[in-house]
Amino acid sequence: MKKIFYITTPIYYPSGNPHIGHCYTTVACDAIARYKRWQGCDVMFSTGTDEHGMKIEESAKNAGKSPQEYVDEIAERFKRLWGFMNVSYDRFIRTTDDYHKEAVQKIFKAIYDKGYIYKGEYAGKYCVPDESFWTESQLVGGKCPECGRDVIDAKEEAYFMKMSPFAERIEKLLTETDYLQPRARVNEMVNNFIKPGLEDLCVSRTTFKWGIPVPFDPKHVVYVWIDALSNYITLLGYENSEHDDMRFWSADAEITHMTAKDIVRFHSIIWIAILLALDLPLPKRLYSHGWFNFEGKKMSKSLGNVVDPFVLGKRYGVDSIRYQILRDMPFGGDVDFSDELMLTRINADLANDLGNLVSRTVAMVVKYFGGTLPRDRRPDEPADSELIGLASGLSAKTDGLIEIPHLSQALAEIFAVVSRANKYIDETAPWILAKDEGNKPRLASVLYNLLETVRICSSLLAPFMPETMVKVWGQIGANAEETAYGKAGAWGTLPKDVSVKKGDIIFPRFDIEKELAELESIYNLP
Ligand code: MSP
Numbered sequence: 001m002k003k004i005f006y007i008t009t010p011i012y013y014p015s016g017n018p019h020i021g022h023c024y025t026t027v028a029c030d031a032i033a034r035y036k037r038w039q040g041c042d043v044m045f046s047t048g049t050d051e052h053g054m055k056i057e058e059s060a061k062n063a064g065k066s067p068q069e070y071v072d073e074i075a076e077r078f079k080r081l082w083g084f085m086n087v088s089y090d091r092f093i094r095t096t097d098d099y100h101k102e103a104v105q106k107i108f109k110a111i112y113d114k115g116y117i118y119k120g121e122y123a124g125k126y127c128v129p130d131e132s133f134w135t136e137s138q139l140v141g142g143k144c145p146e147c148g149r150d151v152i153d154a155k156e157e158a159y160f161m162k163m164s165p166f167a168e169r170i171e172k173l174l175t176e177t178d179y180l181q182p183r184a185r186v187n188e189m190v191n192n193f194i195k196p197g198l199e200d201l202c203v204s205r206t207t208f209k210w211g212i213p214v215p216f217d218p219k220h221v222v223y224v225w226i227d228a229l230s231n232y233i234t235l236l237g238y239e240n241s242e243h244d245d246m247r248f249w250s251a252d253a254e255i256t257h258m259t260a261k262d263i264v265r266f267h268s269i270i271w272i273a274i275l276l277a278l279d280l281p282l283p284k285r286l287y288s289h290g291w292f293n294f295e296g297k298k299m300s301k302s303l304g305n306v307v308d309p310f311v312l313g314k315r316y317g318v319d320s321i322r323y324q325i326l327r328d329m330p331f332g333g334d335v336d337f338s339d340e341l342m343l344t345r346i347n348a349d350l351a352n353d354l355g356n357l358v359s360r361t362v363a364m365v366v367k368y369f370g371g372t373l374p375r376d377r378r379p380d381e382p383a384d385s386e387l388i389g390l391a392s393g394l395s396a397k398t399d400g401l402i403e404i405p406h407l408s409q410a411l412a413e414i415f416a417v418v419s420r421a422n423k424y425i426d427e428t429a430p431w432i433l434a435k436d437e438g439n440k441p442r443l444a445s446v447l448y449n450l451l452e453t454v455r456i457c458s459s460l461l462a463p464f465m466p467e468t469m470v471k472v473w474g475q476i477g478a479n480a481e482e483t484a485y486g487k488a489g490a491w492g493t494l495p496k497d498v499s500v501k502k503g504d505i506i507f508p509r510f511d512i513e514k515e516l517a518e519l520e521s522i523y524n525l526p
Pocket residue numbers: 009010011012013014020021022024025050228229230231258259260261262263290291292293298299300
């Protein structure tokens with residue numbers, strides 16, 4: 001039986017153009033989904049757009065468009081970006097899709113019928129851009145604790161969902177399982193939200209129209225979080241006949257949500273309450289990563305500090321950008337994004353380390369053996385064992401790191417082997433071996449060891465940089481079978497008389513000073 005694996009990105013608000021921050025979560029999920037498919041799992045990878053709510057209604061108005069026209073355009077832009085970034089999602093859900101709207105109405109009604117939703121009145125502090133009500137005590141200096149902007153007093157008739165019946169089970173999930181990663185976030189959820197007593201959640205609105213009507217009281221629209229979070233099951237076919245993939249939401253499935261830390265509360269408390277109310281299985285993992293900051297601030301459209309992924313991908317290569325963002329975001333922490341950090345990383349790891357390893361190895365096989373290694377070999381020497389050991393043990397390490405999922409560390413492990421291989425070239429000095437005909441069998445062994453190391457590293461890197469790694473395989477003479485998952489730990493997979501083929505430089509080097517000046521003029525930064 002294939003392992004069933006389901007991974008989700010948040011569904012993004014189409015309130016502005018997608019930026020490098022959205023790319024991070026989506027590309028991280030893509031790398032994991034590709035890795036899992038490579039391992040032979042039955043994978044569902046979903047993403048989409050969260051299109052309802054007051055903020056969207058307002059943004060559309062400001063743009064002089066109807067909400068539907070407005071979201072259609074931006075959803076298209078998200079899809080275009082994911083195509084451009086080589087994101088292999090299986091399903092893109094829009095909360096304005098008919099099947100989703102119908103299913104959300106059924107979900108709302110089901111929770112209501114079970115007695116967990118009741119009608120009341122909401123009075124509180126409301127942050128319009130975040131669409132969140134806050135209690136006085138949650139405000140920070142009188143401002144929204146999430147974005148620091150002004151809040152307004154608001155009051156309205158509303159439906160509420162009871163949270164207290166689920167508090168104990170939510171706390172158990174958070175404290176007794178590995179659901180929420182990194183674990184450091186568990187205390188924050190338990191101490192700030194569960195221990196003080198979970199407040200009931202406001203689940204409907206009457207002050208705006210752009211939403212899914214409450215089926216039995218249509219002057220209300222479903223407030224965004226029940227609408228948004230339900231996407232993870234409606235896109236599989238829950239309460240609708242559009243899809244038939246509920247095996248991805250079964251007790252057998254390994255369900256992984258990925259979000260940044262901003263929406264951990266919704267995914268670790270509210271979403272779990274909704275699932276418990278519906279008697280559905282609980283997901284296995286919520287991975288909440290940190291922020292890409294831009295000059296010290298969280299990057300978002302409203303802060304006006306957007307870095308355009310289309311510009312960066314076109315100039316530096318989509319795979320290089322994919323690599324850089326995944327490599328530089330530490331596990332759970334934040335990172336300051338800068339063009340300099342990005343270019344330094346691309347030059348050091350991709351152009352110098354990996355690019356050089358591939359081009360030097362292939363060039364030497366061509367120069368000393370006309371492109372095909374001879375079968376006549378000398379056995380490996382003790383000096384080879386460190387490299388062989390590291391390379392053949394690498395996939396066991398990355399398998400473990402992908403599970404957590406600690407992507408930056410997985411990439412660091414792979415590049416440690418790439419560096420070791422470059423050092424091996426210096427140690428074995430093939431150009432000296434080549435001077436003596438009698439050393440040709442040893443030279444062939446050295447080059448074979450390098451090709452095998454490149455095969456293993458590039459196989460493991462393919463989920464992260466799919467396009468370029470296929471080019472590498474073309475150069476080192478590896479085929480699909482030799483780069484299959486089962487072969488990642490199998491040293492000696494390439495045929496002894498493997499043939500290589502020189503190709504273009506896989507990762508060009510950039511002149512950092514020049515690029516920084518040009519990017520500055522493109523972005524028109526002060
Ligand atoms: N629509 C809600 C999510 C509903 S999910 C059921 C939402 N949308 S959002 O457009 O604001 O997207 C937030 C998500 O975008 C973050 O959780 C994160 O995945 C990603 N990021 C947006 N900006 C980011 C950074 N600057 N850095 C890292 N991730 C970023 O919240």
